[in-house]
Every structure is written in structure tokens, then in C-alpha cells.
Amino acid sequence: MPAATHAIALDLGGTHLKAACVSVRGEVLEFVCVPSRALEGEDALMDTLVGVSRRWRPGAAAVGVGCPGVIHPVDGALVDVTPHLALPAGFPLREALESALALPVAADNDANCAARGEHGAGAARGARVAVVITVGTGIGCGIVIEGRVLRGAWGGGGEIGHMSVGSRGPACGCGVAGCAEPMAGGDGLVQRARAAGLAVHGAQDVFALAAAGDASAARLVDEMIDALGQQVACAVQTVNPEVVVVGGGVAQAGEALLAPLRAAIARYAQPSHTRTLRIVPAALGNRAGVVGAGLMAWERVAPPAIGR
Numbered sequence: 001m002p003a004a005t006h007a008i009a010l011d012l013g014g015t016h017l018k019a020a021c022v023s024v025r026g027e028v029l030e031f032v033c034v035p036s037r038a039l040e041g042e043d044a045l046m047d048t049l050v051g052v053s054r055r056w057r058p059g060a061a062a063v064g065v066g067c068p069g070v071i072h073p074v075d076g077a078l079v080d081v082t083p084h085l086a087l088p089a090g091f092p093l094r095e096a097l098e099s100a101l102a103l104p105v106a107a108d109n110d111a112n113c114a115a116r117g118e119h120g121a122g123a124a125r126g127a128r129v130a131v132v133i134t135v136g137t138g139i140g141c142g143i144v145i146e147g148r149v150l151r152g153a154w155g156g157g158g159e160i161g162h163m164s165v166g167s168r169g170p171a172c173g174c175g176v177a178g179c180a181e182p183m184a185g186g187d188g189l190v191q192r193a194r195a196a197g198l199a200v201h202g203a204q205d206v207f208a209l210a211a212a213g214d215a216s217a218a219r220l221v222d223e224m225i226d227a228l229g230q231q232v233a234c235a236v237q238t239v240n241p242e243v244v245v246v247g248g249g250v251a252q253a254g255e256a257l258l259a260p261l262r263a264a265i266a267r268y269a270q271p272s273h274t275r276t277l278r279i280v281p282a283a284l285g286n287r288a289g290v291v292g293a294g295l296m297a298w299e300r301v302a303p304p305a306i307g308r
């Protein structure tokens, strides 16, 4: 059999599926983005995943799939229902793809895949300990410890977006009291901006208004970044990373987000933990997830000799 040339990488979201062929070094050889049909039920979703993968089946070593929710590290099943996918709790994602494609499959949470991508081929490359956050509608986070993504006992490691920081602020849909995501994520920012009478479509609009001198937009942005900084500081105190990588749609604000975020993290974490901590933008943009899924697929068939 000829040597495999690529892994098939799938980054599944509630509305879109990003898919790619990824080399063993994490290069994206081909990339497509299609509607995921994730909310139309498991048959529609599996059709999408399998349909996209089939074209790249020749020459593929394995498949990696990242998806919202908690994915069990041992059997690759969805541990619980997630609002982003119409899949039942316990859905055997890895097993279903393995039997449909007749290839080895690795599955993990989407934020963990983004962390694996940024660590393997992006802004956290070479770091022993890294925190990779995705600031979009909510807060995703993946933590790299000693070069490996922390998965937790049943796949829920590193979920800092739903860590409680006290009882202030609006309630989160997940049910945790004092969860930070409604204050620290993009959706919450947009909702509060609208409640304040600002005409905004997305978080970027609130940042743009703040940059243009709108005092109420500026205050909302400050509050959001303060909450995010408090959240990230908890992770910084817990794992003492050398780098925090910030990606996701809201991170497109660049230094308008990063500069005050650095200050907020310094407010809420000890100087010993932040003095030489680097807080940098993500390098792979919206492809971090597929790069990480691809690298995870390669690991499934050829585990790295070091670090296991």
C-alpha cells in the first residue's frame, strides 16, 4: 500500500463544517467550508461528515474530528447533549465515522482541537504549557500540559468559559451559577449593547463603536474584557502557562482586545505567574481547528515517540 499523504480533518460547528486535508506537519493541503446541517438530526449530520470525507479517502491515513461538547477521550462518544448539535447524549461519533469511512478516527472537543493546532503549528508552537482560548459567541479553551492537550477524566478538561467566578452578572444557559461566559463572550456583549440602545450585529461592531469614541460601547467592552481577564487568570494560576493564545471571532479586534486583556490578567493573577507570560494572537485563524484535528488524526495512527 502506498504511504498515506494526508489526514482528513473535520471541524464541526453548529452552522458550518470546516474540512481539510492536513499533512503530517500540520499543513493544510485542501480546505472547504460547507453547511454542517448539525441541527437537522444525526442522519443529516453524518451525511455531511461522510460526504466531505469521501472525496479525500484515497491516500488518507486517518480522520480527526473536532466538535462542540464533551467528547470522551477513550471511546470518542459525545458525553452529553450540546445545543450546537442535534445528537443524543452518548452518540458514538468516533465509532460511527470509523464504520462509515473504514479509517481510524480520533475525536475531541473543538476548542481542544484549536489548542492542538496552535500548539502543533501555530502561536503556541514549542510551548510546554499553553492556554489557548477562543473568544467567539462564547469562550472556548484548550490547555496544553507538557506538550499534550489536557482532556480530563471524560473529556471536559479546560472548560474555563463555564467556570464560576461568583454570583454577579447574567445567568448562563449551561446552568452554572456565576459562570463567566455571558459576561466574557461575544454574544453577551452584543446583547448588552442592544439593551443599551446600540445598533450592533456582532461583537466587532461594539469594539468599532468603542474605538470611535462611544462611551457606552467603551464601558461594555471594558466590562467584557475585565470578566475575560478574570477567567483567564484562573487558568493562569492553575496551570502556569508560558503563553496564552487568543483566537476566535472577537480576537479580530487585535490589540483593542489584547492590550486591556493583558492588563486584566495581570490584575487577577500573581506577578510570579504573569511577569514573563506571553499573551499573543492566534496564528491559524479559523483553521486552527482543522489543523489540530488533522494532527490528532496523525497521532492516532503514529503516536509520537516522545511525550507519551
Ligand SMILES: [Zn+2]
Residues within 6 Å of the ligand: 161, 162, 172, 173, 174, 175, 176, 179, 180, 181
Ligand atoms: Zn456557563
